[in-house]
Amino acid sequence: MEGTESTTRERSTAKDGNKAADQEVLMSSKPLHRFVQREPRDVGIAILIFGCAEVMMGFTLSGERDAFTSFGIYTSFWQGTLFLVCGSLSIYTELRPSKKMVTVCLSMYVVSLLGIIVSLVYRIRIFSYLRYLTFYRRESLSLQRLHQICAIEALLFTCSLFVAGLLIFLCVIARLALKSTRTQIIVRHIPAPPTDTTAT
Template identity: 65%
Template sequence: METTESTTRDRTTGKHENKEADQQVLLSSKPLHRFVQRGPRNFGIVIGIFGCSELMMGFLLAGENMTTSNGIATPFWQGVLFGICGILSIYTELHPSKKMVTVCLAMYVVSLLGIVLSFVVRVCCFYEYARYMINKRDDEALIDRVGLLSGIEGLLFVSSLFVFGILTFLSCIARLALKSTNTQIIVQHIPAPAPPPPTDTAST
């Protein structure tokens, strides 16, 4: 009796171990986990750093009387968007789910639209700075200040362009992950159990 009980216990534990192994394999093959394998946490840290730089430069530009991108508070709301995208990317890698990937994708798209708007604002600022350079060449103090503002706006423009590329990459991966997840749910239907074979009444 003891041997039979031990064998049955071993069989049951073996089944549980097999189920856990199968579940781990299924989780590793899910599209959401493929999205996590792309390292959104690392990208999120980078985006968050650029968001902090936007905020710091925004405080620097807030006291300027000349035309800057701070006219519509571009560094502040863009820095906040970058920070939210970075936090969501980090959280999604730690706790992956379809809902979180959908939220990340929505924030990525909003941030991309915000970057496009900031591009337009900063191009207008560059145009104004070029006019100052041409019309007021004799005022050295003004030229130096315009050069400083041009450098700051140019740095923010380049950083926004870099973040634009990262967000575009993450948006494509998130969209493909969500699309693949829907397809996988349709494919993985469990078939109904086959009916038992008919008993042979003639032999009885």
């Protein structure tokens, strides 16, 4: 009876030791833990919403043939796809954090930021052209239609700026996580409880 009680205690002590060791291994990769603490999943959900809005507005702009819009280089579609990929990766990385996934996320964030720069420059050209149409050439499109296109482009421009801010934040925390995380193995030796050799 005493033998079974001591064996049960040893097993429970070993289980508690394994849990503590697992917790220490989790906390040993603190930079990745800090990356997860910043809740990239919530930011990723916001980026996903902006990506869906960008793609949906792209379908609206695709029907406009008479005006110079961002559909000219399919901006809404490829930028919306980049936002969707970044948002999905952020959500997945918080659920299963690893150095490899943070590296993939960081590279996609940088690519998306470059895409945002291209789209912002292109949309600034669109605004100047639409302003020219509004004041000098009104025969090709009605003034109301021009204002609608300008409002859509301004909305997408603002969304791109907001997503750029979110991506810069994610880039910073991902870079800090990768900079401080090096391959470290912490081995903790837990000695076995002493056994009584003087059994009677």
